Amino acid sequence: MQFTIEKEIESNKSPKVEPKITSDSNLKYLLAGAIFGIVLIKSEVVSWFRIQEMFRLQSFHMYGVIGSAVLTGAISVWLIKKFKVKSFDGTLIQIAPKSFSKGQIFGGLSFGLGWALTGACPGPIYAQIGAGFGVTFVTLLSALAGVWVYGRFKDKLPH
Amino acid sequence: MWELILKPWPWYVAGPLIGLMVPLLLLLGNKPFGISSSMRHICAAVMPAKIPFFQYDWRKEFWLLIFVGGVILGAFVATQYLSDHTTAHLNPQTITDLKALGVNQFDGMLPANIFNFSSLLSLKGLVFIVLGGFLVGFGTRYAGGCTSGHSIMGLSNLQWPSLIATICFMLGGFLMVHIGYPLIFKLF
Numbered sequence: 001m002q003f004t005i006e007k008e009i010e011s012n013k014s015p016k017v018e019p020k021i022t023s024d025s026n027l028k029y030l031l032a033g034a035i036f037g038i039v040l041i042k043s044e045v046v047s048w049f050r051i052q053e054m055f056r057l058q059s060f061h062m063y064g065v066i067g068s069a070v071l072t073g074a075i076s077v078w079l080i081k082k083f084k085v086k087s088f089d090g091t092l093i094q095i096a097p098k099s100f101s102k103g104q105i106f107g108g109l110s111f112g113l114g115w116a117l118t119g120a121c122p123g124p125i126y127a128q129i130g131a132g133f134g135v136t137f138v139t140l141l142s143a144l145a146g147v148w149v150y151g152r153f154k155d156k157l158p159h
Numbered sequence: 160m161w162e163l164i165l166k167p168w169p170w171y172v173a174g175p176l177i178g179l180m181v182p183l184l185l186l187l188g189n190k191p192f193g194i195s196s197s198m199r200h201i202c203a204a205v206m207p208a209k210i211p212f213f214q215y216d217w218r219k220e221f222w223l224l225i226f227v228g229g230v231i232l233g234a235f236v237a238t239q240y241l242s243d244h245t246t247a248h249l250n251p252q253t254i255t256d257l258k259a260l261g262v263n264q265f266d267g268m269l270p271a272n273i274f275n276f277s278s279l280l281s282l283k284g285l286v287f288i289v290l291g292g293f294l295v296g297f298g299t300r301y302a303g304g305c306t307s308g309h310s311i312m313g314l315s316n317l318q319w320p321s322l323i324a325t326i327c328f329m330l331g332g333f334l335m336v337h338i339g340y341p342l343i344f345k346l347f
């Protein structure tokens with residue numbers, strides 16, 4: 001079970017109590033998200049102008065960010081697999097493989113078109129809201145509508 | 160040091176930090192990095208409408224909703240307290256190209272003459288905010304992930320479907336900027 005001796009002691013006292021999602025286990029994801037949000041703003045990858053530069057091949061910035069992020073991630077994943085690293089709750093780290101579907105082509109193109117319009121991928125939409133651009137809340141609502149429509153018509157779309 | 164934090168961060172600082180989100184989430188709780196799923200969870204929580212795609216226990220994925228809450232919070236903190244409110248210099252050619260299209264405001268992260276509430280009900284606002292947002296949500300779910308889930312997490316795990324998705328993300332962007340933009344800006 002997640003987390004420490006205190007919890008075991010608690011569950012010894014009252015063994016019938018179901019282990020719940022503890023507030024500290026959520027807090028760590030809040031902090032991780034906050035770090036990510038800070039980096040998204042400080043790196044300006046949520047900037048509409050930066051996205052324009054990228055798609056006009058007029059700046060290396062976005063390519064440098066994505067490229068070095070992938071490299072860092074790939075080295076991390078390789079090390080995790082090589083040394084069979086466990087997560088903090090003691091389970092062996094496993095990553096589900098991705099399977100191919102035509103959705104990656106049609107959906108990918110669709111997202112690319114939207115990315116160039118809004119200047120934001122899903123993570124940066126949240127960051128734009130946090131940065132105080134109120135109208136980007138509408139971008140989020142619209143994106144949610146897009147997700148819902150996909151879910152509604154999933155079976156009729158080529159995959 | 161503090162002055163460096165207040166300035167915009169170069170790619171070689173920001174990129175590796177973003178890449179470290181992958182091992183961080185794996186270590187914290189065996190979680191795959193991927194933001195766009197949060198939108199599916201919100202739909203499942205708010206409007207499942209008996210659609211099979213939204214019929215699952217989204218509560219098990221609650222961590223991701225907490226995470227995106229953190230993103231909003233972090234972005235607020237970075238904007239309010241960790242910024243000297245300068246922005247990195249854009250390529251002058253980008254500014255020239257955008258001015259030719261009718262974008263005339265280059266401060267901050269978003270062009271204020273497109274992304275504001277009063278333009279929301281104009282054709283311009285509808286295209287950039289409403290249609291753009293819709294394409295982002297629809298496309299990422301159709302593709303099974305976004306720049307975080309496919310381009311960072313998927314590529315880090317050497318998944319070739321993620322490579323195809325990433326190439327299509329970029330292709331869509333190039334199409335919009337080079338073919339779509341000249342047509343769209345004629346409408347306003």
